[in-house]
Amino acid sequence: MVELILGLDEAGKGPVIGPMIIAGCLIEKKDESSLRRLEVKDSKLVTKKRREYLEEEIKKVVRSFEIVICEAEEIDSTNSAGINLIELEARKFAEIINKLNKGTEKIKIIIDCPSIGIKSWTDQLKTKIKNLSNLEFVIEHKADVNYLAVAAASILAKCERERKMDLLKEKYGNEIGSGYCADPLTMKFVEKFALKFGKEGLFRNSWATWKNACIKLKQVELEF
Incomplete structure (x- = not known):
């Protein structure tokens, strides 16, 4: 049986300018060796030039990936509605999981937890996922450092945010x-x-x- 891993991470949670990006990389367990050969690491540990190279290579290795863009206006509107950033992240992570989970194969979900309270945030996340029956969850701090699929997601998220920031720089x-x-x-x-x-x-x-x-x-x- 093919063992699937879905790693998820974000970029741009805290800035005052620009979007927050959530990315998910769905890989087969055997593809971890390819990511390891590429020396995929948490996006914060590699240069911009290296990230851009790895982004293209990661997209060739993974089974599929999803990127969700959360613009500043959406962050503000949800905040006005009483939804904090931690809950918004749970919604966006769940959105990617729901897109990539077809419900036919077992998937290990690994997320770099954005909250201090891992259990309460995990419980919140699960309420937003349509089909839990085939999912296993690993929600940890520093998951982007400890798991290749999450590190790959962090690179996709970071590169997408950098492209968005480049567009803003062209304008402003x-x-x-x-x-x-x-x-x-x-x-x-x-x-x-x-x-x-x-x-x-x-x-x-x-x-x-x-x-x-x-x-x-x-x-x-x-x-x-």
Whole structure:
């Protein structure tokens, strides 16, 4: 019997600019040797150039893959509806599982858990999955480091986010940086343009980073 593994991971959970990407890679157990030969690792451990090479090679190895794009506007709208990012991730992970699970073969689902509470998040995830009968779950922290299928998913997610960020840079300039709050270039851009571009779906308007920047900019306007 063919042993199937579905590894899932995300990229762009925390930034104030740009989308969050969820990816899933469905592989046969025997294909782990191919991923190992490629030296597939968690996306954070390889360079951009190497990620782009691995992305194409991973797509050749896996049985199938799915990518879900969650734009800043969707993150904001679900937040406004009382759905936090952790629950939104559970919904998106389940969406991929439901797409790739045909219900005819046993699949081991491996996910890099986005929540501190692994059991409660796993229980939440399972409520959103249509068919559980053929699924086995491995939900762990650092799964992107410990499991090849998850590492492969992390690379697909990261590459997709980088393409999305490149498109945003074409429109708004390289000054948007990486989109992460720890990036001084990004923070400088947010602090300057939070109001001007605030309604264009660029920023995560539900983030305190954007809200605080808007408050400061409005205060400056009042002073003048």
